[in-house]
Amino acid sequence: MAVLETRNLKAYYHLDVYGKKIVVKAVDEVSISFNQNEIYGIAGESGCGKSTLLKTLFDAVEPPLRVVDGDVLYIDENKPVSIYKIQPSERRKFKWKFISYVPQGSMNVLNPVTKIMDTFEDFLKPHANGFKIGELRDNILQHIVELGLRKEILDAYPHQLSGGMRQRVTIALATILAPKIIVADEPTTALDVVTQRGVIQVLKDVQAKYKNTIVLVTHDMGVHANMTDRIGIMYAGKIVEEGKTEEIFEKPLHPYTKFLIESLPQFGEKRKRESAPGSPPSLASLPSGCAFHTRCPFAMQQCRDSVPQLAEVERGQKVACWLHSGVKV
Numbered sequence: 313m314a315v316l317e318t319r320n321l322k323a324y325y326h327l328d329v330y331g332k333k334i335v336v337k338a339v340d341e342v343s344i345s346f347n348q349n350e351i352y353g354i355a356g357e358s359g360c361g362k363s364t365l366l367k368t369l370f371d372a373v374e375p376p377l378r379v380v381d382g383d384v385l386y387i388d389e390n391k392p393v394s395i396y397k398i399q400p401s402e403r404r405k406f407k408w409k410f411i412s413y414v415p416q417g418s419m420n421v422l423n424p425v426t427k428i429m430d431t432f433e434d435f436l437k438p439h440a441n442g443f444k445i446g447e448l449r450d451n452i453l454q455h456i457v458e459l460g461l462r463k464e465i466l467d468a469y470p471h472q473l474s475g476g477m478r479q480r481v482t483i484a485l486a487t488i489l490a491p492k493i494i495v496a497d498e499p500t501t502a503l504d505v506v507t508q509r510g511v512i513q514v515l516k517d518v519q520a521k522y523k524n525t526i527v528l529v530t531h532d533m534g535v536h537a538n539m540t541d542r543i544g545i546m547y548a549g550k551i552v553e554e555g556k557t558e559e560i561f562e563k564p565l566h567p568y569t570k571f572l573i574e575s576l577p578q579f580g581e582k583r584k585r586e587s588a589p590g591s592p593p594s595l596a597s598l599p600s601g602c603a604f605h606t607r608c609p610f611a612m613q614q615c616r617d618s619v620p621q622l623a624e625v626e627r628g629q630k631v632a633c634w635l636h637s638g639v640k641v
């Protein structure tokens with residue numbers, strides 16, 4: 313059952329650079345359906361629009377970013393609400409309670425001069441109708457212990473905690489109101505491997521307990537393999553492949569997905585292997601046709617001429633590539 317959907321979503325940055333108008337197509341015709349009780353991963357290199365997509369999901373769109381077309385639907389108790397078509401005061405009701413956000417670099421979003429307990433209290437007070445401060449504190453304590461943190465950390469300032477602990481605190485903040493959906497942007501990036509594992513485990517535990525939906529953005533295919541149920545591969549603002557995680561890893565269809573998987577270091581290998589040659593194109597001046605054609609070893613004339621649409625080619629597996637068009641389920 314879907315709890316969140318995007319339909320032909322377009323979110324562009326409208327920039328003015330020395331008087332020249334530039335349009336950055338960070339999210340371009342993206343349609344995804346996120347189900348209840350699943351971890352959905354969004355993969356792809358930096359600069360492909362992953363973080364912007366998360367912002368549009370969380371209703372954190374600020375100029376110069378604009379939703380120019382399409383829809384984001386919040387589906388609470390089977391009632392879809394088109395979030396960008398209702399008043400801001402109505403939208404606010406969904407924030408943190410229906411959907412919450414773990415931003416990129418969230419270890420640095422904690423206020424350095426505020427103790428963790430005060431951060432929690434400040435966060436909860438607007439939502440805590442009728443709660444007494446003692447009850448509030450009991451809830452905070454219970455929640456952080458459930459997430460594997462010691463109660464002493466509530467008395468600490470952020471700089472007194474390790475990076476991994478700070479990240480757990482931000483996850484605790486994002487989950488304390490038991491939201492149906494959590495969107496997380498690179499939650500394990502910048503952590504060492506052991507700490508990463510701990511943070512992944514916390515997210516998995518939270519998901520298993522609350523049966524909510526996690527939308528996880530990371531460029532790290534190893535994290536996707538470990539954590540997610542389904543993956544959407546994003547390239548140049550579009551989803552170019554989508555499917556069950558196992559199937560994507562077993563049988564990637566899009567040449568870009570193959571590159572991403574092949575760039576994962578193999579067991580026992582020290583160095584990262586060669587990934588796709590070159591880098592993603594500028595979202596302000598995309599190549600014609602399939603945006604991957606400038607890096608694709610299989611590019612044909614058709615790829616330069618027209619954009620392949622995302623279509624289901626195997627049950628549940630969708631791909632946008634001319635090599636697979638015309639293949640029927």
Ligand code: SF4
Nearest residue numbers: 602605608615633634
């Ligand atoms: Fe490569 Fe063409 Fe497929 Fe794009 S459409 S990924 S260029 S084969």
Ligand code: MG
Nearest residue numbers: 359362363416
């Ligand atoms: Mg990003």
